[in-house]
Amino acid sequence: MTFTYFLYKAIGAFLTLPGVFVTGALLGGLFFYRKSERKGVSPSSFAFFFAFFLYVFSIPLTARFFLIPLEEPYPLEINGAEGRAPVVLVPAGGIWSADESDTVFTMSPETLQRFVAGASVARKLGAPLLYSGGYPEKAAGGRIEEMVRRTAEKIGFSGELLVEGQSRTTWENFLFSSEIIRERGFDEVILVTSGFHLRRSMNSAARFLGSIPVRALSSGRLEGAGRINATDLLPSAAGLRNTSLALRELAGILAYELFGTLKGL
Incomplete structure (x- = not known):
């Protein structure tokens, strides 16, 4: 420099x-x-x-x-595991209203990044993709499901898609998703979210998923692991x-x- x-x-x-x-x-x-x-x-x-x-x-x-x-403890890539029936869980990181009438909704950039990463690993493992996150103040569950399926179509994901569209917080993401996971009998969860959000998410997963194994996958990091340079002080x-x-x-x-x-x- x-x-x-x-x-x-x-x-x-x-x-x-x-x-x-x-x-x-x-x-x-x-x-x-x-x-x-x-x-x-x-x-x-x-x-x-x-x-x-x-x-x-x-x-x-x-x-x-x-x-x-x-961010550093969590991987950006993940391998498959034979003999398990996994589900890929993607907690939302924000939803926006796309029009003034609040009838069309879209994923925030952070949510979209998580969703794309989740769809990629779900495709790789042949596993269902479970999206978790809603906007109860404005959007009914049907609106959220429409948003999720529309986004899946845009990115070319054609696998099984499950939608939990009522949760507003990380705590609720795992509270509501755990019911679906147990009901469907999944015996492993691949948790995909932003790197900085994984520690809190893994803590919540341990609380609500109990003995079900959970593997973390970072959808991306805010800070790299490279050398510090002068512009890092600006x-x-x-x-x-x-x-x-x-x-x-x-x-x-x-x-x-x-x-x-x-x-x-």
Whole structure:
């Protein structure tokens, strides 16, 4: 990486979101510092601390720090297992209304990535694909099923497709899907979801699926395992988003652990 390229990236990073907030806060801190200083928390101190924390949470290096423990343990490929009747389970990661009348729905990019990965492994194993996730506030189960089957047709998946269209959270994904899995007599689950979401999903699978073996498959990772370079120290929208997703996931893991303990699960 040349210094010119790094300088170009640095200028862009600090003049666009979210880096522009760092720039603005730093300039505001310098302004208040030169203007006056008062006892206690001064405007300049606040601005500098704001800039520091925003910078730290906006750089890819911080995102890597939180995401690697969540994503690294799980594989991106999976092999078949003879003698089992598996089902591929794909929990949703978001559903969007595609029109103003709320009659047509579409998978978010994250859900679509999971679904495509799930369809691929289901095709490879000759296993049914179980989609789990709904939008009860707007979409009845029939609308969700139509969305899932339409998407399956678009990506060329013609295998057996099962749809659970009522769940809203990871907890409900496994609560409702476990009923289908037991009813159908599947003796193995291939769990396909985003790499950062697998730890919480595997914890939930252990709670609701009991002795049924579960194998994890990452549909993709937010952070790679390559070397750290200078641009990993520049604030970016992706860095802020990825750090936010990782912190949300860690909070979710903690909340589910607490909730599970209180529920006695």
